[in-house]
Amino acid sequence: MTFTRRKAIIGGIVGGGFLGVGFWFARERDRLGGRTLFNLKPSEAGLNGWVKINRDDSVIVAVPRAEMGQGVQTALAMLVAEEMEARWDQIRIEDPPEDGVYRNIDILVDGLPFSPEEAGTVVDVAHWMAGKLGGVLGVKKVTGAATFGIDVRLPGLLYAAVRNAPTFGGSATAFNLKQGGLPEGVEKVVIVPGGIAAVGKSWWRANKFLDEEVEVQWHAGPEPKLDSTTLWERYAQLLETGEPALTRTSGNESKSEKVQTLTATYRAPYLAHAPMEPMNCTAQIREHEAGKRRLEIWMPNQSPTLMRLAAANAAGLSQAEVTVHTTFLGGGFGRRAEVDLVRQAVTCALALPGRPVQVLWSREEDIRHDVYRPMALARWRADLDTSGPSLKLAGVAKRQVAQSPTDQFPARTIGLPAQGKPEGNAVENPPYAFPAYRLDAIVADGSVPVGFWRSVAPSQGAGYGGEGSWLGHAAAGRVGARPCVASIVRIDRGASLRSRRGRRQDLAGEARHLRHRLRARRQPGDRAGTDGERHYLRPVGRTLWRDHPGRRGGRAGQLPGL
Amino acid sequence: MILLTVNGQARQVDAEPDKPLLWVLREDLNVVGPKFGCGVAACGACTVHIEGQPVRSCAIAVGDVGGKSVITIEGLSGSGGEGGLHAVQRAWIENQVPQCGYCQPGFIMATVALLKVKPKPSDQDIDDALNNICRCGTYSAIRRAVHRAAAILGGAP
Numbered sequence: 001m002t003f004t005r006r007k008a009i010i011g012g013i014v015g016g017g018f019l020g021v022g023f024w025f026a027r028e029r030d031r032l033g034g035r036t037l038f039n040l041k042p043s044e045a046g047l048n049g050w051v052k053i054n055r056d057d058s059v060i061v062a063v064p065r066a067e068m069g070q071g072v073q074t075a076l077a078m079l080v081a082e083e084m085e086a087r088w089d090q091i092r093i094e095d096p097p098e099d100g101v102y103r104n105i106d107i108l109v110d111g112l113p114f115s116p117e118e119a120g121t122v123v124d125v126a127h128w129m130a131g132k133l134g135g136v137l138g139v140k141k142v143t144g145a146a147t148f149g150i151d152v153r154l155p156g157l158l159y160a161a162v163r164n165a166p167t168f169g170g171s172a173t174a175f176n177l178k179q180g181g182l183p184e185g186v187e188k189v190v191i192v193p194g195g196i197a198a199v200g201k202s203w204w205r206a207n208k209f210l211d212e213e214v215e216v217q218w219h220a221g222p223e224p225k226l227d228s229t230t231l232w233e234r235y236a237q238l239l240e241t242g243e244p245a246l247t248r249t250s251g252n253e254s255k256s257e258k259v260q261t262l263t264a265t266y267r268a269p270y271l272a273h274a275p276m277e278p279m280n281c282t283a284q285i286r287e288h289e290a291g292k293r294r295l296e297i298w299m300p301n302q303s304p305t306l307m308r309l310a311a312a313n314a315a316g317l318s319q320a321e322v323t324v325h326t327t328f329l330g331g332g333f334g335r336r337a338e339v340d341l342v343r344q345a346v347t348c349a350l351a352l353p354g355r356p357v358q359v360l361w362s363r364e365e366d367i368r369h370d371v372y373r374p375m376a377l378a379r380w381r382a383d384l385d386t387s388g389p390s391l392k393l394a395g396v397a398k399r400q401v402a403q404s405p406t407d408q409f410p411a412r413t414i415g416l417p418a419q420g421k422p423e424g425n426a427v428e429n430p431p432y433a434f435p436a437y438r439l440d441a442i443v444a445d446g447s448v449p450v451g452f453w454r455s456v457a458p459s460q461g462a463g464y465g466g467e468g469s470w471l472g473h474a475a476a477g478r479v480g481a482r483p484c485v486a487s488i489v490r491i492d493r494g495a496s497l498r499s500r501r502g503r504r505q506d507l508a509g510e511a512r513h514l515r516h517r518l519r520a521r522r523q524p525g526d527r528a529g530t531d532g533e534r535h536y537l538r539p540v541g542r543t544l545w546r547d548h549p550g551r552r553g554g555r556a557g558q559l560p561g562l
Numbered sequence: 563m564i565l566l567t568v569n570g571q572a573r574q575v576d577a578e579p580d581k582p583l584l585w586v587l588r589e590d591l592n593v594v595g596p597k598f599g600c601g602v603a604a605c606g607a608c609t610v611h612i613e614g615q616p617v618r619s620c621a622i623a624v625g626d627v628g629g630k631s632v633i634t635i636e637g638l639s640g641s642g643g644e645g646g647l648h649a650v651q652r653a654w655i656e657n658q659v660p661q662c663g664y665c666q667p668g669f670i671m672a673t674v675a676l677l678k679v680k681p682k683p684s685d686q687d688i689d690d691a692l693n694n695i696c697r698c699g700t701y702s703a704i705r706r707a708v709h710r711a712a713a714i715l716g717g718a719p
């Protein structure tokens with residue numbers, strides 16, 4: 001028998017390999033969790049919360065992160081295979097239990113479902129490895145064998161269709177069955193948080209039943225008469241007179257007498273995430289001994305810890321009595337960090353104890369009841385100094401109005417009071433070396449639920465999309481007879497001529513996406529960091545804007561005074 | 563009782579005749595490869611083959627499929643040589659097409675059908691035939707993979 005690292009560990013023999021592995025794992029033991037954490041079976045020995053070894057010589061890796069296209073499972077599994085000198089076919093992946101060590105730190109730190117930084121590293125590594133060896137997931141995903149939330153099948157499974165309240169924040173108070181009773185195949189109608197569910201043996205039947213045979217009395221939400229026109233009027237008013245929740249300045253505003261301004265106003269609409277897999281969650285409550293209940297959740301979700309908390313609260317259980325199984329996600333984009341589905345599923349499961357219930361929303365419900373990417377109104381202003389022989393950009397200012405997901409998310413998921421703060425990524429500094437910059441962020445309140453969004457900063461608060469488009473737009477403008485383009489392009493040149501070191505210092509403590517851009521810039525052939533900027537800053541930006549109005553998150557308004 | 567053949571096996575279903583094939587597959591027959599995306603024939607996630615033709619199974623009543631042969635993504639593997647994978651599936655893995663993967667069974671089924679009638683499709687043919695929706699935006703990778711699958715089927719290694 002040759003001593004492999006794996007055998008050394010499982011047999012408790014201390015060898016060179018063990019030390020190697022042991023050291024590697026010991027360094028960050030605190031973050032790795034205890035040896036018994038990872039659902040050990042009798043034939044398995046745990047190294048820590050992340051890796052266990054089976055007597056059949058297989059290595060099992062915990063993959064706690066939501067897999068929705070980043071290749072996380074492949075990447076983590078490959079790292080362990082490499083480190084343990086295991087063959088690729090010895091590696092298996094398993095969902096770990098709920099524990100602090102598996103938490104997505106980014107969510108806690110930034111209140112974001114995922115960050116561009118994570119996408120940078122995890123995705124690159126995953127793609128490189130997957131390209132070399134073929135993804136763990138690839139085969140499953142092309143043969144129909146990947147189990148998404150909607151594919152969970154359990155003995156005795158029931159399906160629930162849902163109608164959510166027609167106004168945001170509304171609820172169902174009572175219902176009436178038009179035929180006087182339940183048709184075959186439908187077992188129960190349950191009032192759930194935010195709506196009403198029909199539970200039965202077929203989702204299709206239950207969904208049709210809700211359409212045709214149920215009359216619901218709704219309690220209206222706080223703004224039952226809300227419409228887009230009124231909202232835009234409210235935002236326009238706030239843009240003029242609203243008190244900024246946050247003001248940020250950098251550089252020195254030049255006070256030259258001869259300043260002419262260019263302004264443009266951008267609007268970004270509410271957008272629904274619309275992940276390809278419609279929203280769903282499966283829950284089952286069981287009495288395992290007299291008076292003691294356990295709750296299991298199967299769900300495509302972006303935050304198992306949060307789901308467990310919400311499920312425990314909804315069921316009146318402790319978190320230790322709840323298990324969350326994270327399935328494949330048919331897209332997440334920030335939508336699947338929300339707890340609305342888990343609350344509805346637990347409510348149904350409580351109404352049908354012992355039975356697993358799979359709540360599934362129709363696509364129509366999904367679009368009507370998303371937590372939307374906030375609509376936003378932003379006014380950009382460029383100050384151009386006309387005192388010299390050529391125009392000089394003296395400063396840029398942005399005033400924006402939008403609701404804040406950062407405010408709403410903790411309030412609706414765990415009941416924290418709203419702070420009135422703008423969404424963090426909507427107020428990051430711009431990636432340009434403006435001589436002076438001023439941001440006034442006004443937070444609108446309102447009953448439309450808003451949430452995090454895949455592209456993070458570029459689309460929040462009519463953000464960088466608006467900014468990039470605005471620069472292109474401004475560059476294409478004129479003050480009197482003089483074209484602005486040179487004054488705008490100078491900003492870019494100033495930035496790119498700085499040494500890498502200087503640039504890095506410049507960015508220290510700055511927004512995450514800037515660090516990300518910097519890293520991207522270091523990789524030859526990867527132009528992600530520079531392309532976008534240049535693109536906008538050349539007159540090409542104008543063409544881009546004309547060809548794709550609104551494509552980058554905003555639609556340009558008029559340029560007054562040109 | 564409705565009789566149909568699913569992936570080569572004769573199956574009997576006791577379902578309302580107007581129940582869409584998609585839900586019969588997913589709920590009554592436990593064949594979950596075809597996905598629900600929209601339910602209104604708009605996204606293509608539910609695409610299966612009926613008598614060799616690509617069909618959006620959310621929009622066809624099971625009553626109309628009686629006696630017919632249905633192939634789903636699960637029935638595709640094994641029908642095409644190496645490693646049990648169909649050439650289209652191989653091309654998909656080589657090109658690392660799937661992101662979340664949810665839409666991919668539908669795209670793959672549509673591609674297999676396309677390559678039967680157009681063994682060497684142009685980009686335009688691909689865009690016209692594969693009007694499925696991918697929310698992750700894998701369209702360009704899909705195009706590459708379709709060309710590669712065409713090459714494999716044409717004898718390329």
Ligand code: FES
Nearest residue numbers: 599600601606620
């Ligand atoms: S679910 Fe059938 S086309 Fe979308």
Ligand code: FES
Nearest residue numbers: 662663696697698
């Ligand atoms: S791969 Fe996610 S929807 Fe297509």
